[in-house]
Amino acid sequence: MGNWTPPACWYEPESAADFRKHVEGEYDDIVNDPRQPSYAKSATGQFRDMYKDGKYKDYNLDKADEGNFWVSVQNPNRLDDPAAFTCSELPFWVENGDTPPVKNAVTPQVLAELAYNRLTLPDTKVTLAPKNVTKVNLPTWAWLDKATFKEVSVTAALDVAGLNISATTTAKPVSLKLEPGTADAETFPASGECQLNDDDSIGAPFAKGKAHETPPCGIKYLRSSGNGTYQLRATITWDVNWTGSGGAGGDLPDGTFGTTQDVTVQEIQSVNR
Structure with missing residues (x-):
């Protein structure tokens, strides 16, 4: 409604278990698809290694009660807007109670702005x-x-x-x-x-x-x-x-x-x- 729009992208939390399921599922889909080019498979493998065997060690499942991964999300109504891809930080871990160190981390106000765009108003026929x-x-x-x-x-x-x-x-x-x-x-x-x-x-x-x-x-x-x-x-x-x-x-x-x-x-x- 109006001439105002909510954020084009934001960051929101995802549990360690859900994040692991998401990454592993995407990895399997790409590496087992013969239509995918080798560079795509390589990049997906490197991304997976970071969270499975690298910095975070098995997706931080042993710390699942201590925090969440925060991941970028694009506004589905603005996917053709270049601003939707400015939330470009790779998924990162945030301890419970800590403030995510990024702009547009989801807050009550960000959710309010998203809800604004979903308001359905009645017909104004008088x-x-x-x-x-x-x-x-x-x-x-x-x-x-x-x-x-x-x-x-x-x-x-x-x-x-x-x-x-x-x-x-x-x-x-x-x-x-x-x-x-x-x-x-x-x-x-x-x-x-x-x-x-x-x-x-x-x-x-x-x-x-x-x-x-x-x-x-x-x-x-x-x-x-x-x-x-x-x-x-x-x-x-x-x-x-x-x-x-x-x-x-x-x-x-x-x-x-x-x-x-x-x-x-x-x-x-x-x-x-």
Whole structure:
């Protein structure tokens, strides 16, 4: 949502047993594949030797309760972004309680940023009265009902070998901006920005007896749309914040999400006698 994106890559922990399974499985797949070139097999073998027989000795399985390997991960939504491959450190061991010595080591905030990108927001199509077909100089009421338009949350969590990190990102609608699709129109209020009501709704439904009232949120078209329609754009601004494990939390950039809908504006016909 919005114009902001989470990290392209990060580092996250993997238990010694899982790391061994991952490396050994990849090694077997490559060295036993006749289609793989010799340099690929050689490089895979050297990588495996580092953790099996070299620096770490059998993947540090004898220290499995004392720490984890930290490995780089690419954001699956940004694999075509060169930044996804800037987390280039080889897997490394971190003792429990120590801070990984790299930028973008997964934290509650990193998880919150990932959750931000997974928020699914409701359709912003507003309810209009008159519905989709209105008249020149007739105030058209617009609103969003609180029952179908409410805050949305996504939780991201990581639980590896006793390391529990989580974050919940929540988006709450705060305002609706109406853009009539033509300069020949007025908005209510004049800014076109309809704020959230105390009951979390936006605008107010039209009801019988309100025909001569000015809507708290709406549009008045000053010219007919002729044989076509105007493209009314409704954009919601969402206030986004997060809370995470260990009491962490904060704000994330506001998000905006909008859609357009067709509005037909007709002339009011009158007959002189």
